Amino acid sequence: MKPLSLFSIIVLMLCSVQCAGQQVTPQKPNGLKKFNKAKYSELNEKNSLKYTENDTIYEIKEESSYFLELKRSVGNRFIKYYSYHKSNLSLQEEGQSFSEMPIGIRKVYDGKGTVIKEFNYDENYSFSVTDLITKLKREKQIDLNEEKYTVMRHLEKGKPYYFIRYPFNKISLKYIKIDGSSGEIVFDKFLYPTE
Template sequence: MKIHIIILALLLNVSNCVGQIKEKHNSTIKKDTIMETFDISKYKNLAINPKTGLYILPNGDEVQYFTGSGGIGFVERTKIKNSAYCIVKVFFQNNILQAKGDEFYGFPIGIHNEYDEKGNLIKEINYDKEYKFSVDDLVKKMKEKYNYDLMNVEKTYNLNRYVDLEKTKLPLYEVYYRDDKNALILHSYVINGNTGEILFNTLRSTQGKQGSLYDVFIKSFKEKK
C-alpha cells in the first residue's frame, strides 16, 4: 500500500496530520514564538505573470493566495524561482501564522511547524524521517548520472515519493523526465529512498493508458526474487 501524504491536508486540517509529531514543552514553546502575519495589501503593487497567473515578488519568486478550508483564514504558496520548491503557509482568521512547511513537486519535505493563535510553536512534523536519501541527494544523483536537471519543471514531467508498506517495505521515489528529442517520451525511474539505488527504469509515454509505474516495477521486482 502506498502512503501519499498531501501537504494541504496537513496545513488546512492540522489536527489530522500524520507523521512524526513532537509536542513542545512549555519551556520550549516560549523560545519558539513567531508572530508572522498575513498582509493582503502587499499584493496590490505586485505584477502578475501572465503565463502562470501568479504574483511576482521582487526576488523573482512567484506567490499566490486563497482562502482556507471553509472560507476561514488564508493559504499562501510561494514558488521559488528556477526550482521545484514551494513554501506553503496557512494563516488563522486573525491573520496570524498557523502552519508552515516546504514542498517539492507538491509533496511535503523537511520539518513542518504548527503554531497557536499567539504565535507559539506547538507541533513539528518531520516528513523526511522515512527517507535517508534526501531530495537534495536525489537532485544531485540524477544530475551526475544522467545530466537531468530536476529543478527544471518543464523537463521534469512528474516526481513523487511514498512509503511502500505492502510489497518492498521501502521508501520510494518515482521520477519521470522528458526525452530531449521527443517530449512525449518519459524516462521513468523507481529509486530506493534509503540508498538512492535505481531499482527500476523504463520508457513510458505521456499518451494513452499504461497502468502505474509502480505496478510494472513490482512485477519486475518479484521476477528478480
C-alpha cells in the first residue's frame, strides 16, 4: 500500500468528518486575509510552487474549489496551512499539523472572514507536542523533527496517547507509546517483521 503524502493528509484533515466542529459564536472578520493570486501566477509560470523565503518554506497547491498554502520553518515539521475560497480568494480554513498529525486550533471561515467553526485537536492532550519533542530529545536522543519518525495521536477509551514509530535498523521498527496527559512512557519496544 502506498503511503499518503503530506498533502493528502492535509486534504483529508480539511475534509474530515470524524471530528465534529464546535459551533462558535461568529467572531468579527479577521481582516479578510486573501490568497495572493499574483504570487501564485508568478510561481506557476516558473513551474515551481514551492519556495523558501526568510527560512520559511512555502508550498502552494490548487484544488478544484480552493487554493492551499503550506508553510513551515526550515528544520522543523510544524506546518501551518491555509485554504482559500476560489470564488473570492478569502481565507476558508487555517490550522497546524506536526508530522502529518493535526494539532492546535483549526478555524473555518465564511466568505466574509468570520469564524464559523473551531476544532481543538489539543483538547485532550495536556502534554503538548512541544513537550513530547523535548522529552524524547532529552531522554532518548530522538529528534522528532527528522522525517524518519512517524508521530500519531489516538484516544483509547477516552485516554490520550502519542505513538512514535521509526526504523531502528534494516529488520526492525521501534514503537514508543506515551501518555498524552502525563508524558509517561507506556512502552518502548521493537517490532520485527514476520515472514
